[in-house]
Amino acid sequence: MNILLAEDDLNLGELLSNFLKSKGYQVDLTRNGKLAFERFNQKKFDFCIFDVMMPEMDGFTLAKEIRELDKKVPILFLTAKAMKEDKLEGFALGADDYLTKPFSMEELLARITAISRRADIGEASEEEKYQVGTIAYEPTYRILHLAEGKKKLTTKENQLLHLLVKNKNEILDRQATLRAIWGDDNYFNGRSMDVYIAKIRKLLREDPNIEIMNVHGKGFKLVIKE
Amino acid sequence: MNILLAEDDLNLGELLSNFLKSKGYQVDLTRNGKLAFERFNQKKFDFCIFDVMMPEMDGFTLAKEIRELDKKVPILFLTAKAMKEDKLEGFALGADDYLTKPFSMEELLARITAISRRADIGEASEEEKYQVGTIAYEPTYRILHLAEGKKKLTTKENQLLHLLVKNKNEILDRQATLRAIWGDDNYFNGRSMDVYIAKIRKLLREDPNIEIMNVHGKGFKLVIKE
DNA sequence: CAAACGCGTTAAAAAAGGTTAAGCTCTATT
DNA sequence: AATAGAGCTTAACCTTTTTTAACGCGTTTG
Missing domain, CATH: 3.40.50.2300 (Response regulator)
Structure with missing residues (x-):
């Protein structure tokens, strides 16, 4: 531990x-x-x-x-x-x-x-494994199990997705996330984060029930329908 | 409230x-x-x-x-x-x-x-679902099921409509609402709220039995006829 | 009844976010 | 050391969302 x-x-x-x-x-x-x-x-x-x-x-x-x-x-x-x-x-x-x-x-x-x-x-801690809609996700190994096969995530993709998944159905605060992943919440890091949100959305598009919704001025929220 | x-x-x-x-x-x-x-x-x-x-x-x-x-x-x-x-x-x-x-x-x-x-x-995270007149409404997913199809609401539209619906047939107090959604009940936020009331009225026009009535100096009240 | 106030509405300004692509910085490889 | 590639950032452009402004009308109040 x-x-x-x-x-x-x-x-x-x-x-x-x-x-x-x-x-x-x-x-x-x-x-x-x-x-x-x-x-x-x-x-x-x-x-x-x-x-x-x-x-x-x-x-x-x-x-x-x-x-x-x-x-x-x-x-x-x-x-x-x-x-x-x-x-x-x-x-x-x-x-x-x-x-x-x-x-x-x-x-x-x-x-x-x-x-x-x-x-x-x-909670069996250590080996984390999530099921996001139809997509399996292993943050420990940075792997996303898509229909077409395994997709290896980059560091930032993984950090961001991991936070989103851990906070499923809750607002992931923009500023806190920036400080957590980028170390600083300035304007440019903010835009960088937006770019990664876009990347992740593209990756998860496979399952139409997954949505990363924006909460204007607050942050993002991962929700999965029914 | x-x-x-x-x-x-x-x-x-x-x-x-x-x-x-x-x-x-x-x-x-x-x-x-x-x-x-x-x-x-x-x-x-x-x-x-x-x-x-x-x-x-x-x-x-x-x-x-x-x-x-x-x-x-x-x-x-x-x-x-x-x-x-x-x-x-x-x-x-x-x-x-x-x-x-x-x-x-x-x-x-x-x-x-x-x-x-x-x-x-x-966290409004439990699956809520309302029926407002002929219109179905899912605040969790910010979806309004109109005759022409699904309409996605913006953050503020959703927050305000959610409060209106939760307080159906009751007066939704102006100041309390402003503090709940905008965090502050100053003049400008007040006008912003009025703008959103107008937007929501437009969205709900589809069902003529729905009315968001104003209670002068107090707030708004969502009522559905018969 | 007139002045003040509150609200309805529309339009414009400002802020935030979505997306794509170019540029930069590493690291690994030749 | 030069080259290539991957990953990340920055820039640019566009769309959406929210706020602010402006004007007009109804309501309240002295």
């Missing part, structure tokens, strides 16, 4: 990282929210642990960005002792739990176990 | 109720959780605002009961300042937001606007 850990205190960070690794998890440690966000978009994570107070981008903002793209990945916050209002903000973002420093390693492990068990029900 | 308000402090209750009414919402004010729950079962509400501390039945218990019946209706809690663990409990129940007393009316309005927008346009 892959864990994304964002902690600016390098001592604590290494400590946690080593502990979790010793328990059989794979851990990516990042120094701040910004780096964590980039990492999150490059790799698939099953669990996130964020310190709330970090330079560049704090844990809550980070969680907000991530929630735009992934509604499900469990997020656990590490907060300095007994903050008041701050905690709530975390929960409103769909946090699954929080720990107040100082905490014991065992406590952390217990939470991770409990939450990931809950999150895992019905 | 119908709001269910539960607040035992009658002064505050009346104040809130009047303020919200002045902003175009219909408000049912109840004195405690028990009465609120009864009211909830008699009428359809689009939004709930509950004080946490109330006699008979507190806000959290109330929310728990309501969530048993309705998983989606937005709930906002009003809490006395800075409770600690208690607050968290609210979020676990699927609260959408909370406000800590004292708060400003504007702040409340902003939250309501934001949440109901999110709930409204974000």
Whole structure:
């Protein structure tokens, strides 16, 4: 299981990282929210642990960005002792739990176990495979199973389609997507994204029930009729 | 839009109720959780605002009961300042937001606007299907089945028509609608809405029994004769 | 009843999106 | 090192969607 850990205190960070690794998890440690966000978009994570107070981008903002793209990945916050209002903000973002420093390693492990068990029900994680209308899609291998045969997607095609599919029937926010895939939501990246939407639409044309609809000024939404 | 308000402090209750009414919402004010729950079962509400501390039945218990019946209706809690663990409990129940007393009316309005927008346009994802006079309407796919064939609606057309249809035979309040769709009820958005009312009227002209009537100074009402 | 306001409607301006193709930047290959 | 190819970005052009403006008419209110 892959864990994304964002902690600016390098001592604590290494400590946690080593502990979790010793328990059989794979851990990516990042120094701040910004780096964590980039990492999150490059790799698939099953669990996130964020310190709330970090330079560049704090844990809550980070969680907000991530929630735009992934509604499900469990997020656990590490907060300095007994903050008041701050905690709530975390929960409103769909946090699954929080720990107040100082905490014991065992406590952390217990939470991770409990939450990931809950999150895992019905999900075989690792090998992802989707059925989009009549078309099978394997983001892990970037393969689209069309009627005429397998089609290998490019990096960007795959990233975008993956997000669309993960957020089926929901609006995929334009800005958040741009930041996730292109790292920046300026005008030109926006146009680039439009170009990729066009490419993907062409690829999925095979099944007339699939539609990527535009929500003016907001983003795109993948819907599949009946 | 119908709001269910539960607040035992009658002064505050009346104040809130009047303020919200002045902003175009219909408000049912109840004195405690028990009465609120009864009211909830008699009428359809689009939004709930509950004080946490109330006699008979507190806000959290109330929310728990309501969530048993309705998983989606937005709930906002009003809490006395800075409770600690208690607050968290609210979020676990699927609260959408909370406000800590004292708060400003504007702040409340902003939250309501934001949440109901999110709930409204974000995910209308269940297969809805309406019959408006002789015209079938599928808001999920933004399709209007006219005599001449299918007509695809634009984002705004769809949002507005959806609200009209959901509130058939009831007045769709102008200001509340503007905040729900446009996020702000300023003069220009108002004119924009009028333009869309005109568009929709044109689309629905096919069936002479359909009428979108104006209620001067209040809003619009979709009625279907006999 | 007149001034102010709200609404109906149409047209024009502005913004956002759809699509195609040319250009650029890598990387792999000769 | 030059060439070719793949992938991505930028540019260009066009369409659709939304907003803003303008004008006229009905309604309300003092």
